[in-house]
Amino acid sequence: MAEKAIGRDIAPPDLRAKITGRARYAEDFRAEGMLFAKLLLSPMPHCSVRRIDASAALAMEGVVDILTADDPMMPEITGVGAEAALTNEPLYEGEPVLAVAAVDETTAANAIEAIRVDFEPLPFVVDPLDSLRPGGPNARLDGNIQWREGQTREIREFKWTDADFDAAGPDRLPMGEPQVEWNVGDVGDGFADADLVLEETILHQSLSHHPMEPRTCMAYWQNDKLYLHASTQSTARTHAALANRLGLDQSQVVLVAEYCGGGFGSKISGAPINDVAAILSRKTGRPVMLRINRYEETYIGRARPGFQSFAKMGFRNDGRVTAIDLYIVQDAGSYGSSGDFNTAGTVASLSYQPESMRFRAVSVYTNTPPRSAQRAPGGAQIVAMLEPIMDKAARELGVDRLAIRRVNAPGPDGWLGANQGSLSSCFAREALDIGAEVFGWEEKTQLSGTRRGTKSIGVGIGVSPFVGGSRGMDGLLVIRPDGKLYIHQGIGNLGTHSIADTARAAADVLGMDWNDCEVVWGDTSRNLPWSSSQSGSQTTHAHTRANHAAALDAKAKLQEIAAGALGGSPDAYDCADGRVFQSSNPGRGMSFADAARRAIEMGGRYSGQELPDDLNPMTVASATNLAGEGLMGVARDNYGGDGSIWSWVMGFAQVEVDVETGQVDLTEYTGVTDCGTVLHPRSLGAQIHGGSVQGFGQARSQKWVFDPQWGVAFAKRFYTARPPGILDVPLEMKWAAVDLPDPQTPVGAKGIGEPPVGAGAAAVASAVADALGGQCLCRTPLTTDVVLAALTGTEQPYRPLETHV
Amino acid sequence: MELWRRAANPWNQDVLIGISFDLMWAALIAGVVFVTAHALWVRRLATANGHGDDAPAPPGLPMRILRHTFSARAFHWLMAIAMFALLVTAFFPWAGIQFPWVTIHWLAGVLLILTVIYHIIHSTFWQDFWSMWVGKEDVETAKREVKRFFGKEQPEGPKAAKYPLDHKMYHHVIVVVTFAAVLTGVLMMFRVDTWFWERNPYILSDAMWGVVYVVHGLSGVALISLVIAHIYFAIRPEKLWITKSMFSGFVNRKDYLEHHDPERWAGDSPRGQLPEQT
Amino acid sequence: MAVIRDMIPPCELFQPASIGDALNLLDQYGDDSWVLAGGLDSFDWFKDRIKRPEAIVDLGGIEELTGIRADGDGLVIGPMTSLTEVATHPDIVGRFGLLAQAAAEVATPQIRNQGTLGGNLAQDTRCWYYRGGWPCYRAGGNICYASAPKAMNAEHCVFGASRCVAVNPSDTAPATIALDAQMVVTNSSGETVYDAEDFFIGPGIDIERMTVMEPGDLLTSIRIPGTWAGADFYFEKIRDRQSWDFSLVTVASAIRASGGTIQDARISVNGVAPYPMRLDEAERAVIGQAASDDTGIAAGDIAIRRAQPLRHNAYKLPLMKNLVRRAVRAEV
Numbered sequence A: 001m002a003e004k005a006i007g008r009d010i011a012p013p014d015l016r017a018k019i020t021g022r023a024r025y026a027e028d029f030r031a032e033g034m035l036f037a038k039l040l041l042s043p044m045p046h047c048s049v050r051r052i053d054a055s056a057a058l059a060m061e062g063v064v065d066i067l068t069a070d071d072p073m074m075p076e077i078t079g080v081g082a083e084a085a086l087t088n089e090p091l092y093e094g095e096p097v098l099a100v101a102a103v104d105e106t107t108a109a110n111a112i113e114a115i116r117v118d119f120e121p122l123p124f125v126v127d128p129l130d131s132l133r134p135g136g137p138n139a140r141l142d143g144n145i146q147w148r149e150g151q152t153r154e155i156r157e158f159k160w161t162d163a164d165f166d167a168a169g170p171d172r173l174p175m176g177e178p179q180v181e182w183n184v185g186d187v188g189d190g191f192a193d194a195d196l197v198l199e200e201t202i203l204h205q206s207l208s209h210h211p212m213e214p215r216t217c218m219a220y221w222q223n224d225k226l227y228l229h230a231s232t233q234s235t236a237r238t239h240a241a242l243a244n245r246l247g248l249d250q251s252q253v254v255l256v257a258e259y260c261g262g263g264f265g266s267k268i269s270g271a272p273i274n275d276v277a278a279i280l281s282r283k284t285g286r287p288v289m290l291r292i293n294r295y296e297e298t299y300i301g302r303a304r305p306g307f308q309s310f311a312k313m314g315f316r317n318d319g320r321v322t323a324i325d326l327y328i329v330q331d332a333g334s335y336g337s338s339g340d341f342n343t344a345g346t347v348a349s350l351s352y353q354p355e356s357m358r359f360r361a362v363s364v365y366t367n368t369p370p371r372s373a374q375r376a377p378g379g380a381q382i383v384a385m386l387e388p389i390m391d392k393a394a395r396e397l398g399v400d401r402l403a404i405r406r407v408n409a410p411g412p413d414g415w416l417g418a419n420q421g422s423l424s425s426c427f428a429r430e431a432l433d434i435g436a437e438v439f440g441w442e443e444k445t446q447l448s449g450t451r452r453g454t455k456s457i458g459v460g461i462g463v464s465p466f467v468g469g470s471r472g473m474d475g476l477l478v479i480r481p482d483g484k485l486y487i488h489q490g491i492g493n494l495g496t497h498s499i500a501d502t503a504r505a506a507a508d509v510l511g512m513d514w515n516d517c518e519v520v521w522g523d524t525s526r527n528l529p530w531s532s533s534q535s536g537s538q539t540t541h542a543h544t545r546a547n548h549a550a551a552l553d554a555k556a557k558l559q560e561i562a563a564g565a566l567g568g569s570p571d572a573y574d575c576a577d578g579r580v581f582q583s584s585n586p587g588r589g590m591s592f593a594d595a596a597r598r599a600i601e602m603g604g605r606y607s608g609q610e611l612p613d614d615l616n617p618m619t620v621a622s623a624t625n626l627a628g629e630g631l632m633g634v635a636r637d638n639y640g641g642d643g644s645i646w647s648w649v650m651g652f653a654q655v656e657v658d659v660e661t662g663q664v665d666l667t668e669y670t671g672v673t674d675c676g677t678v679l680h681p682r683s684l685g686a687q688i689h690g691g692s693v694q695g696f697g698q699a700r701s702q703k704w705v706f707d708p709q710w711g712v713a714f715a716k717r718f719y720t721a722r723p724p725g726i727l728d729v730p731l732e733m734k735w736a737a738v739d740l741p742d743p744q745t746p747v748g749a750k751g752i753g754e755p756p757v758g759a760g761a762a763a764v765a766s767a768v769a770d771a772l773g774g775q776c777l778c779r780t781p782l783t784t785d786v787v788l789a790a791l792t793g794t795e796q797p798y799r800p801l802e803t804h805v
Numbered sequence B: 001m002e003l004w005r006r007a008a009n010p011w012n013q014d015v016l017i018g019i020s021f022d023l024m025w026a027a028l029i030a031g032v033v034f035v036t037a038h039a040l041w042v043r044r045l046a047t048a049n050g051h052g053d054d055a056p057a058p059p060g061l062p063m064r065i066l067r068h069t070f071s072a073r074a075f076h077w078l079m080a081i082a083m084f085a086l087l088v089t090a091f092f093p094w095a096g097i098q099f100p101w102v103t104i105h106w107l108a109g110v111l112l113i114l115t116v117i118y119h120i121i122h123s124t125f126w127q128d129f130w131s132m133w134v135g136k137e138d139v140e141t142a143k144r145e146v147k148r149f150f151g152k153e154q155p156e157g158p159k160a161a162k163y164p165l166d167h168k169m170y171h172h173v174i175v176v177v178t179f180a181a182v183l184t185g186v187l188m189m190f191r192v193d194t195w196f197w198e199r200n201p202y203i204l205s206d207a208m209w210g211v212v213y214v215v216h217g218l219s220g221v222a223l224i225s226l227v228i229a230h231i232y233f234a235i236r237p238e239k240l241w242i243t244k245s246m247f248s249g250f251v252n253r254k255d256y257l258e259h260h261d262p263e264r265w266a267g268d269s270p271r272g273q274l275p276e277q278t
Numbered sequence C: 001m002a003v004i005r006d007m008i009p010p011c012e013l014f015q016p017a018s019i020g021d022a023l024n025l026l027d028q029y030g031d032d033s034w035v036l037a038g039g040l041d042s043f044d045w046f047k048d049r050i051k052r053p054e055a056i057v058d059l060g061g062i063e064e065l066t067g068i069r070a071d072g073d074g075l076v077i078g079p080m081t082s083l084t085e086v087a088t089h090p091d092i093v094g095r096f097g098l099l100a101q102a103a104a105e106v107a108t109p110q111i112r113n114q115g116t117l118g119g120n121l122a123q124d125t126r127c128w129y130y131r132g133g134w135p136c137y138r139a140g141g142n143i144c145y146a147s148a149p150k151a152m153n154a155e156h157c158v159f160g161a162s163r164c165v166a167v168n169p170s171d172t173a174p175a176t177i178a179l180d181a182q183m184v185v186t187n188s189s190g191e192t193v194y195d196a197e198d199f200f201i202g203p204g205i206d207i208e209r210m211t212v213m214e215p216g217d218l219l220t221s222i223r224i225p226g227t228w229a230g231a232d233f234y235f236e237k238i239r240d241r242q243s244w245d246f247s248l249v250t251v252a253s254a255i256r257a258s259g260g261t262i263q264d265a266r267i268s269v270n271g272v273a274p275y276p277m278r279l280d281e282a283e284r285a286v287i288g289q290a291a292s293d294d295t296g297i298a299a300g301d302i303a304i305r306r307a308q309p310l311r312h313n314a315y316k317l318p319l320m321k322n323l324v325r326r327a328v329r330a331e332v
Helices: A015-020 A105-113 A128-132 A162-168 A187-193 A236-246 A274-284 A294-300 A340-352 A379-397 A401-408 A428-439 A441-447 A504-509 A539-566 A592-602 A617-626 A681-700 A755-771 A784-792 B022-048 B070-094 B102-125 B136-149 B165-191 B206-235 B237-248 B253-259 B262-268 C019-032 C042-047 C083-088 C090-095 C097-104 C109-114 C117-122 C172-178 C280-286 C293-303 C316-329
Strands: A035-041 A047-053 A063-068 A096-102 A116-121 A145-149 A152-156 A180-184 A196-204 A217-222 A225-230 A253-256 A288-290 A307-315 A321-333 A356-365 A455-467 A474-479 A485-488 A517-520 A573-576 A579-582 A589-591 A631-636 A646-658 A664-674 A732-737 B004-008 B014-019 B064-066 B250-252 C012-014 C033-036 C055-058 C068-071 C074-077 C182-187 C190-195 C218-224 C232-238 C249-258 C261-270
Touching (some): A035 A105, A035 A274, A035 A294, A063 A105, A063 A274, A096 A105, A096 A274, A128 A321, A128 A356, A180 A340, A187 A307, A187 A321, A187 A356, A196 A379, A217 A274, A225 A236, A225 A274, A236 A253, A236 A617, A274 A288, A307 A340, A321 A340, A340 A356, A340 A455, A379 A401, A379 A455, A379 A681, A379 A755, A401 A441, A401 A455, A428 A441, A428 A646, A428 A732, A441 A646, A474 A539, A485 A504, A504 A539, A539 A573, A539 A579, A539 A589, A539 A631, A579 A592, A589 A592, A592 A631, A646 A681, A646 A755, A664 A681, A664 A755, A784 C316, B014 B206, B022 B206, B070 B102, B070 B206, B070 B237, B102 B165, B237 B250, C019 C033, C019 C055, C019 C182, C019 C218, C074 C090, C083 C090, C083 C097, C083 C109, C097 C232, C097 C249, C117 C172, C117 C218, C172 C249, C172 C261, C249 C316, C261 C280, C261 C293, C280 C293, C280 C316, C293 C316
Parallel strands (some): A225 A253, A321 A356, A664 A732, C033 C055
Antiparallel strands (some): A035 A096, A063 A096, A145 A152, A180 A356, A196 A307, A307 A321, A455 A646, A474 A485, A646 A664, B004 B014, B064 B250, C068 C074, C074 C218, C182 C190, C182 C218, C232 C249, C249 C261
C-alpha cells in the first residue's frame, strides 16, 4: 500500500517553478496591446478633490485614458466605511485618487506628473486618543468610529470627556465610555481574591504587512468576460469578492492567481486596487497592467492595527490569574473593520483562563493607511503585550515563568471569549512541556540576568494561541481514465503549501501514491470548488476535511463500481495503490483508470452529472464543467464538530542585551506547536520559524512612523520600516510539535499560519524584559533607543502612549 | 528673471518660500546704476551752476558746531556694523561664498534691534525728535530741486534745518525697510536655534511664512541698494563734511552756514536754541 | 504637479572612460550633472524623482578610479573600489583593519558588492524629511521639519546642528578620519587634497552639501597614510537591525599604546552630527592615560559634553559615550 502522504516531507508541486523563476506572478503576464497604468496618490492625510486638470496629461503622446472616482464605469461600493479603489475624499496620505493608462509605464508616470489636482485639506488625526478628545478631529467627515449594534453599522462621532482625560493624566490610558464591553464573572471579586495586582499602560504600534510581492494586477476582457491576474491569498473567495465588487456574475470573471508573493492577511480576498485594472481595461478595450511599486504598496498594502491599552491583572500566589481588566483603544486606520481588538480580548481569556475578566474597547478611525488582518490579528498584539506582565508577576511571586504559564494554560475543557465558548481540542500544556525540553528551559532560566561581558542574558516565553480552522467547505476531485487523482483546490497558493498539503487527505483516504496525484489550483477557469478564505489559519483544518469528504465520496463510488462489476458488497472493497479491490482477495479488483472509465459510462453521480444538493454554487458550476471526465468525488464537509478550533505556538527565546548600547541579539529560539496532526513537517517548521521571524520584527525593530504635524508617513521603505533581516534571526532555531490529533476532525490537523507571530514577538519581548532585570517596557517595538534609555535610566524617547513613532 | 522662489510643501501645495536670488543681483545693479547716474548728473550740474554762500554769520557762532552727539554717533556706527554684518552674512552665501553665517546673522540682527530701540528712545526723549520731520520748507525745497532738475531757474533756499531733505527721506525709507526686516527677522528666528526660545517652524502657516520670507528678502535686497547709495553719498566730495561730522560730531562754521538755516536748526532743537557751542 | 515615486524618469547617461572625460562632462553640465558611483544613494533620488539631473555621469567605466595600491608606507584607494574589496583586501585588513571593518558593516553583501568607498564617503544624509522630498533647508528651502517641536527625530543629530539637524550616515567616513586619511578632489582646474576631517562639512558651511565637493568636483583617490598602520583599532556600529540599516551611532578609533599607556589616539564618531566628528578633546584626554575603563568613561563624558539632543534622540548621548568608552577600553 502506498505510503501515507500525511506526516511526510514531500516537495510541493510549485517548488521548482518558484526556485527556477518559472513561476509567473501577476506582474509577469503580458497581453497583446497591453497598456500600463499609474496611480496618482493623495499627498494629504485627509482632503477632498476640488478640481482635476488632466488636460496636459491627456494631450501627451501615448496617453490613452484616465480613470477617476467619478467615472460612471467605476463600481459603486456600498457598505459603511467601505473602500473604493479611487476616491475624491482621500482618508490617508497615499490613497489612490485617479489612474492613467498609457502605452508604457514611463508615459503613464509622466502623465501623472502632468496632472494638477486641487485638493482641499480637511481636518485629520493620526493618534486615536486625539480623536477621542472632546472637540478632537475626526478622521472622516461623518465621525470617527464604526458603531455596530446588531446588524446596524454606522459611522458615528464618539468622544470622551475632559474628565476622562484629566483623570488619567498624560501617561496613563484615559478610559472613557467604551464601544464594546463584556464581562466574565466580576473582576472586582477577582482582584479582591488576588495576592498580587499589576497594572500597566501598554502601547502596541501598527505595522505594515510588507509582502514581497506588491498587489500588482493585470486585466483584460474578452467579450463580456473579465480575466484578472492578481496577487491574492485566496482563489475562490477572491473570485467571488471580485465579481461582487464589480457587479458581475461569477461566470463572467476568470481569476488567475497561481502564485502569491506573500499576503500575511493583506490580500485575503484580493485588493480594492484590482478594480482599477479591471475598469481601465474595460474602458480602453485593451489589457491593462497596474504594477504596484514598493512605495505604493506601503500605502495601499494594509497594516496591523495598533493598540493603546491598559491592562490590570490579578494573581494568586501560585501565579493563577484571578482577574484581567483590559481596555484597548484600537487604531482602526482609514478603512476596514478590523476586529483585532475583539480577538485580543478573546485571546487574553483563552491564554490565561482568568477567573474573571472585563474587556472594554473602542476602535477609532485615523487618517493612516487602511488596516486589515495581519497574521494573528489581535492575537499577536495582545500576547506581545501581556506576556511580559506574566513575567513580572512570576518574578514578584517567586514563581517559575514556565510554571505560571502552565498553571493558567487551558486544557481541552478551556473556554474563551465573552460567551465562554469551548474548544475542539487543546494541548497547550503539552506544547509548553515539549518546548521547555527542546529549548532547555531549566538550564536557560538559570542564565537569566547573567552577564557575558557587557551583555545581559535574558530568556522569555511567549504563549500564543490563534484560530486554527473552520468547517463546512467543499471538496472536489476527479479520478480520470489516466488513473490519476486530480484534486481541485479553490484555496489560494499563498505560500504555505496548503494547496498540496491539504490534498494529501484525499490521497490517503484513497490509498493513492502521492506521485499519482495532481493538484489543480490557482485559475478559476480550471473548475475549482468553493473554499474557505486563506485567512485565520482555516485552510489546513477546513480543507483536509473537505478533501477527506470528497475522497470518501470517491471511495464509496469506487467501491460501488467495483462491486457492481466484480460482485459482492461495496463494503468488501478497499482502495490502495490506484486500485479498488476485495479486501479478502486483493487480486480481485480493478484499476482506478478502469473505474474512471466505468464511471464515465455510468454517468449520474459517478461522473458528476448528479451532484449533492448542499454544495456551493461555485462548486456546482465547477463540478458540472468536469462532469463526464472521470470518477468524481465531491462533497461538502458535513463532519461538524463542537467548539472553536485553535492552534498554539509556545515561543522560547534567548537574547543578549548589551547594557552599554541597548543592542539586542536574539541568540536562540524554539517554537513548539499544538496544531493537531502534522501534515508536512518541513512546511510546518517553515511556518513556525517564518511566523516567529515576523514576530521578532514586531517586537524589536519594525517601525511605523508619522509626522504628527502633516500626517505623512515615513517608514515606507524597507530600510526605514525595518522588518527583520536574516542577520536578525538566530542561527539556532528549533521547532517541535505536539502532534496529537484534534479528535473532532477526521485528519486531526489544525492551522498553523498565525500563532507563531505572537509567540515570536512575546518570547522576545519577555526575554528583553528579563535581560533588563524584569523591567516591562510595555511597548513595541523595543528599538535600541527604548532599550538603552531603560538601561541607562535616562528619559524614554517616547511618552508611554505616544504612537506612530 | 524670477521674482519669487516657490516650493511644494509636504502636502504638495505650491507655497511661496522667498524672493529669487536674482533680486539680489538686481538690487546690486540698481544701486550701482543709481550711483553712476547720480555721479554723472552731479558733474553736469556742478559745471552748470556752482554757487557759494556768503551770508553773514550770526554773532557768536563758534568755529565748530556740534551736529551729532557721541551717543548719536555711537548709535550710527553700531547700527552700521550690524547692518554690514547682516548684509554680508545674508548675501555672501547667496553669491556662493559659503561660511557659517546663521549665528552671526541673527546676532547682528539682535544688535540692530537693540540699536534701533536705543535710537527710538533716545530720539524721542533726548534728541530733537522733530528734526527728522518733513516740514513745509522741505516740500518747497523739493519742488525747487525738481524744477531745477528740469532746467528751470529757481531761487535758492530755503536752506536745510538740522537735516536736509534727502537725509530725512533716506532716514524714513531706512526706517520702513529696517522695520520690515527686523520684524520678519524676529519671526524667522523661530526657525533656527537662538538663545530666546525653542525652535518652532509652525508658529505661522506656510502662506504667512511665505510673506514673511518675501518681506525679509525684499527689505534685505532694498538695503543693498540703500546702503550703496548711502556710502556713495558719504564719500562724495561735497558731502564729506557731513561724513566727517559722523566721526567727529562737528561741522565747521563754513559748512554750517552754507548748508543750514540756523533759525530752522534751532527750531528743530528740543530746547529751541542754537546748537551747542564749543 | 502630482508626485511619482519609485520610478526613474528618462535621463541622459554618460559613461566616460577617463577622469578627464568625466570632468569635461561635469563642466559642460555644471549644476545639471550628477556623479554616479555605485548608485545606491543616487538611485533612491532618481527613483523618487526628487533629484532630476540632466546628465548622469557614471564613473563605473573609469579604470583609474578603481583599485588599491601601496604608496610608500600607506595606501591609495580608488574611490570606485567596491566596499566588498575594501572589506577584504589583505593590505587593508592587515594594516588598516579599521577601514575594512567599517566597510564590512555597510548595509548588506549585495550593497557592498555594488557600493563603492567613494560613494559611501560622499553619500547624502538619510533624514527622512529631506529624503521625502520636503522643501527643507537642505533641499533649498527655508525650514527644518525635523527639529520642529513634535518632529520624528530619533535618528537626527545631537551635535553640529545649524538649521539642519540631519546626520552623516557613512560607516566608512569616521574610519577615514581615525586613520588620518586624505581625500584627493579633482576638478578641471586641478587637484586639491583635504584631510578627511575637513572633507566633510556641516550645514553651517553649506547646508546643501555633505562634503567640500561642489558641482564639477570628483573624488579621485583616498590616501591612507602609514601613520596608523597596525594600530589598535575599534569600530562599532549600533543600529536597530543587523542588515541594511544605517547607524544610530558609530565609533571608529585608532590608538597606539605601550605598557598600558595610550601614546596617541584618534577617535571619530558618526551618526551624531551632520558630519563625522573627530573627538579632539577626548583624544587629548586619553593620551598619556592608562588604556582603562576609567579613561574610557572620562573620554566618553568629554565627548558628549556639548551635545544638544532633540526631542527623541537623547539616547544618543549615553550611546555615544559608551561607544567612546569601549573604543578606549578596548585596549585593555
